[in-house]
Amino acid sequence: EAGVTQSPTHLIKTRGQQATLRCSPISGHTSVYWYQQALGLGLQFLLWYDEGEERNRGNFPPRFSGRQFPNYSSELNVNALELEDSALYLCASSLGGGELFFGEGSRLTVL
Amino acid sequence: QKEVEQNSGPLSVPEGAIASLNCTYSDRGSQSFFWYRQYSGKSPELIMFIYSNGDKEDGRFTAQLNKASQYVSLLIRDSQPSDSATYLCAVRDTSGTYKYIFGTGTRLKVLA
Numbered sequence: 001e002a003g004v005t006q007s008p009t010h011l012i013k014t015r016g017q018q019a020t021l022r023c024s025p026i027s028g029h030t031s032v033y034w035y036q037q038a039l040g041l042g043l044q045f046l047l048w049y050d051e052g053e054e055r056n057r058g059n060f061p062p063r064f065s066g067r068q069f070p071n072y073s074s075e076l077n078v079n080a081l082e083l084e085d086s087a088l089y090l091c092a093s094s095l096g097g098g099e100l101f102f103g104e105g106s107r108l109t110v111l
Numbered sequence: 112q113k114e115v116e117q118n119s120g121p122l123s124v125p126e127g128a129i130a131s132l133n134c135t136y137s138d139r140g141s142q143s144f145f146w147y148r149q150y151s152g153k154s155p156e157l158i159m160f161i162y163s164n165g166d167k168e169d170g171r172f173t174a175q176l177n178k179a180s181q182y183v184s185l186l187i188r189d190s191q192p193s194d195s196a197t198y199l200c201a202v203r204d205t206s207g208t209y210k211y212i213f214g215t216g217t218r219l220k221v222l223a
Contacts, residue, residue: 033211042215043155043199056210090154097203099145100211102154 002027004103006091012109013081021076021106025093031055032074033100034066038087046089049074081110113138115202117214125222130187132217134200137181143203144176144183148196149216155199159185190221 005024013019025032034046045058049068057064063079072093078085086109092100114137124130132146143162147155161167161174161183173186183202187194197216204210 035213043213045210045212048210058210088154097143099157099160100201101157102147105154 004091004093004101006089006103006106008106009104010107010109012111014111015081015083017081017110019078019081019085019108021078021089021091021108022073023075023091023093023103024073025091026095026101029093029095029101030072031094031097032068032072033092033094034074034076035090035092036060036087037090037105038084043090047076078108083110086110113202113204113212115200115212115214117198117200117217119215120218121220122217123220123222124190126190126192128190128221130190130194130219130221132185132187132198132200132219133182134184134214135182136200136202136212138202138205138212139178139181140205141178141181141202142205144174145201145203145211146172146174146183146185147199147201147213148194149199150196158198187219190219192221192223195219195221 031050035043048056066076068074088105090105092102145160146158149155159174161176167174171188175184199216200214
């Protein structure tokens with residue numbers, strides 16, 4: 001059974017550009033979570049989607065947004081990129097509030 | 112602000128020893144607790160979860176939960192150099208948001 005898949009693996013952008021990251025959850029999982037992990041730091045909660053709806057968001061500015069599609073895949077959009085947005089972006093899925101399973105992450109570098 | 116706290120380490124143990132990792136949490140109503148292992152540059156990997164007070168064993172790993180004292184621990188028996196990683200404790204928020212709160216992790220170094 002396939003795990004959580006994320007794309008792209010690496011992404012390089014310049015300040016002011018937009019980045020789009022994608023995530024496919026484990027089959028049957030309806031919840032998708034996004035976390036940001038800056039170098040050497042902990043996981044910061046970004047967004048939670050369930051059944052196509054945004055259920056909760058962390059303490060991030062509105063330029064961080066996303067959506068969940070009918071097949072439960074999700075995308076994270078980051079507008080007006082800033083240097084401090086450089087981080088590993090992790091997607092995780094779960095079923096009914098159980099264990100979180102993470103994808104391999106997308107490493108975003110903003111120059 | 113609900114918090115999950117861990118000692119950042121590094122915690123150094125010799126090969127074959129027991130590594131003990133601890134985590135405290137602030138939300139007294141928390142019901143679900145998770146331990147993840149994260150190798151440098153990689154994504155977190157679920158090791159164990161525990162929902163009830165007491166011990167839960169899985170191979171070389173034992174998770175211990177004490178809700179009265181609001182701490183959860185992870186014991187790794189017969190530690191191997193391959194266990195060297197950062198261990199993250201996570202607690203599921205009980206406010207109905209299903210948000211998972213992570214500690215900053217404890218870095219474990221197993222010395223050969």
